Amino acid sequence: MTLSLTDFTASGSDEQVARFLTRVCEALSSLPLDRLEREAGVLAAEGSGITDPTSAELLSFRYGSVGAGLASWDGPGPDRIPAEAVQDVAARYFHADNAVLILTGRPPAELRLPLPRGTRPDRAGAQPVLNPGPVWFQAVVPGPGLALRGDLDDPALVLALAVLQERLRQRARHQEGLSYDVAGTRMHTGAGQGEYTLCLDAREGKKQRVAELLWQEALRMARTGVTEEELAEEVVGLRESWLDPRSTPSELGDAAGCLLLGLDYQDPRTRLDALEKVTTEQAAQAFTTALATALLVVPCDVEVSLGQLDGTPLPRGGCTTAQTLPADVRLFKPSLLDRALSSAARTARLGIGASGLWSRDADGDVHHVPFDEVVGVEMQGPGRVVFGRSGCLIPVVPEMWTRIGPAVAAIDAAVPAALRYETSGLVADGDD
Template sequence: MEQTVVDGVPVYWAEGPAPMTATLAFGVGTRDESFRTIGVTHLIEHLAMSALPRVHYEHNASVELETTQFFATGKPAQLVEFLDVVCRALADLPLDRVEKEAGVLAAEGSQVTHPTAAALLARRFGTSGYGLAPWAGPGYDRIPAEAVAAHARRYFTKGNAVLTLTGPPPEGLRLALPDGERPARVAQEPLPADGPRWSAENVPCPGLSLTGPSASAPWNIAMLVLQERLTTTARREKGISYDVGGERADVSPETTERLIWLDAREGREAEVAEILWNTAQRLADDGPDQEEVDHELAAFAELIDDPRLVVARLDLRARAELLGGPYYTDEDWLVELKAVTPEQVAAVMAEGLRTALLVVPEGVALDLSDRDGAPVAVGGCARVIGPEPDGRVLRPPLAARVLNGAARRVRLILGTDGVTLRDDDGDLHTIRFADVVGVEVQDGARTVFGRHGCVIPVDPDLFRGAEAAVAALDAAVDPALRYRTSDLVSRDE
C-alpha cells in the first residue's frame, strides 16, 4: 500500500482490478449528530451528490455510524471529475436544494444499520451518539439550514478526509475541500448497567450486543464461531432461521460494540432468542474447540489471497486514519490470530456477557438466566417501579377512565424539574427538563424525548390540565430543541 498527500488530504492507494475505484471518506457519521439534527450528514451527502452532472460511470455515496463515503468506479479522468465536483459542492453546499433533497431522503427511507443493531445501540447509549441509530428525529425538513452549513464546516474538511484509490493517483487530481482540523472526540460513555438485560423492541428479529476491546483477535474469533454455531443450530438443525448478521461500532480506539442478530420464522422468535443467548453462554463457559479456531484461521488465510479484497483493505486503512485506531496489515492479523487460544475466546465472551444486551420483537417474552443462574432483568428505557415523585398529578379525562381500564392506571406528573409518566403497567418514566433532547410540537400538545430513551406525551387531549405541563415544559427547555411535526410524515403514522 502506497501513501501520498493531495491538497492536504492523505491518499492511500494499492493496485486493484480495473477499472479504478476512488473513495473519499470523512470521519463523520450518525454518531456525530444530535437528536435535533438527526439525518444532517445524510442530507449533506445528498446535497453534494446532487451537484454531479449526468454521468455514465458507477458512483454513489453512503453514511454509516462513524464515516461518510463518496465513491466512484471508472476511468482515471472520470474519477478526477467526480472528486472535483463532490469536493467543490461540499465547500459550497447548494442549500437551495435542501427542501427537494429532504423529500428525496424521506422517500429513500434508508437506515444507517440493521434495525435490530440500531435498537441495541439505543439501549446501550440512549438518544445521543451511537444511540441515535434507530431514531427518525424531527425529519429532514426540520433541520435548520444553519445547522446543515455548520455541520459541513466542521466535518467535511481536508483535516477530516482520506482518499483511497485502487491505482496510482490520476493526473490532474485535485481535492478542493475547505481547510479544517479533525474534530477531537471523547469516547461515548454507555448508560449505566449492572448486569445483562433483555427488552422487547420494535425490531424484526432477536439480536445481542457485547462490549469488548477493539482490535482483539480473540474477539474476532469469538464472533465468527458464535455466528457459525448459530447458523448450525437455528438454520441447519432446527430450520427456524435463515440468516445471521453482524455489525460493529468502534466506540473508541480501545472499545468496540459487537452486534449480532439472526432472523426467525414467524412465531419462533422467542426460541431463536433463547438459542442466541444460550449459545453465547456456552461459548463463554467452555470456549470453542481448537478445530473451530483453526477453521476460522484457515478461512482468513484464504480470504487475504483474494485480489478483490483491495478495496476492503483500503477502507480499513482509511478508518484507522479517520477514527484514530491502529491499522493491522494482513500479516499482522495472521500473527495475532495464530496466537488465539480457546481459553482466550471463552474469557472475552464471558466478559462481554456481564453487560450484554438482548433485544427481541415486541410481544415476545423471555425467561433467561445469566452464567451464575440469576434471572436476566428486563431492560429498556429508564423506567422504574416505585412510588410516584412529588408533583401535580394529571389524569386522563373521566370518560376515558370509565371506558378504558388502562386509562385508569395512567397518569402524568408535573414536577419542579421534569415530567413523569406512569404507564398502564405501573412503570414510571421520568424525563428531567435538563435531559430533554427534543420536543415535538403538535398544536397545543408536546411529545418529549429524553436522553435515556423515554418518550412522554404531554397532551391536553390525553390528560386533563396538561396545558400547565406544556407551559412549564416550554419555559424550562431550550427553544432550539422544539420543532413542529415534519411535513414529510403522514399524520396517520
C-alpha cells in the first residue's frame, strides 16, 4: 500500500493464485465488518505508516491536512472509524472500474474476479499547494529531509536528482561517516507534478551537521551543475536495473499505477532513450528550477542557519501567524498557578469567535483555524483538539486553559458531527 495505490499480491500455483484473488474480491464486495474491532487492534499494534515519517512531514507541510498531506496524521485511530466510513471507501475505490490485474504468468483457468462495477475517481487535477518553498522547518522526524516539487517524468530532473542522491551517499556515508542511508521517494500529486523527497538518517548528535550537509550539496549542484561522467554513471545504473528481467513485476506495477492515476507510462527502453539525450546544462537547469520549491525538514531539537543561492537567509517556515488577537473574541487563559509560575503561560491566550479559533503562543504568535477550514476535531474527554486544513492545530483542553466549557460548546456547535471523533482507545498513556 502507498499513498496512491493499494495492492493485493500472491505467488504460487495457478490454483493458489486464483483462489487468493477470488477471495480478495469477494471480501471487498461484502466486507466482513464483524472483524472491525479485531483488525483495529492489529493495526494499532502494527503501528506502521503509509510512508516514512520524514517524507510524511514534508508532504503535510507542503499540502496541509488534505490529500497527500494527510500522510503524517494519525487521525481518529482504527477503533474510531465507523463501519459506514469503511463501506463508503470500499464502494468508492475497490471496484472493477478502479482496478488493474497484474499477472507474470498465464491467467489461471479458474480465475474469477467478482468485483462490483463503479466509477473511477477523477484524478485529473493537481493538489493545491499550501507552502511553495523554499523554507526550512522543524518536525518530529528521525533525521533531516528535503522535498522538491516538479515534473517527476522529466528525464533531466530524474538524472539530476539521482546524481544528488549519489553525492549525498558518498559524502554523508563514505566520507564523513554521519549517515547510513540516503533514501529517495517519488509521489505524484497531479498530472505532470509531484514530490521527490530525499531523507537521511544521522548518527547521534550529528543531525544538525547532516541537515547542513544536505542543503550544502543541493546548493552546490545548483551552482556548479553536474558532470557528463555523473550523468553517464546514473544512466548505466538505471539501464542495469530497468532491463533486468527481475524488474518485470515492478514495471507491470508501474504501468498499472499509471493507468489508474491517469499518467503516461513509458517502457524502460523509451525512458532510457530520453535519459541518454539529457545534457549537463538541461540537468542543471531542471534542478535549479526544482530547488526554488525546496522544503527542508529537521528534527525538533535541531536549529540551522542556512542561505539561499542569492545569499539571503533560507526562511523558517511554520503555521501562518499574526501578532494580534481579534478584538471580538472571547478569551481564555491558563490557570492562575500556571501564570504565576510561567512567563509563557502569562502570554498565552485562547480566543473563540463566531468564525473560528485563535491561539497566542509563548512567542506572541497568533495561530488561527477558521471553523470552515476544520478537517477534524478530536474529543479528549472534556477537551477538544481542533485540526485545520492548513496543518495548524489548536488544543482546547483543561490541561492548558481554565473554564473551557463555553469554548468546547462553541466548537461542537460550529463543527459538523461527522468531523468529531473520540480519541482512540487503543493508544495507551505515554504513547507517541
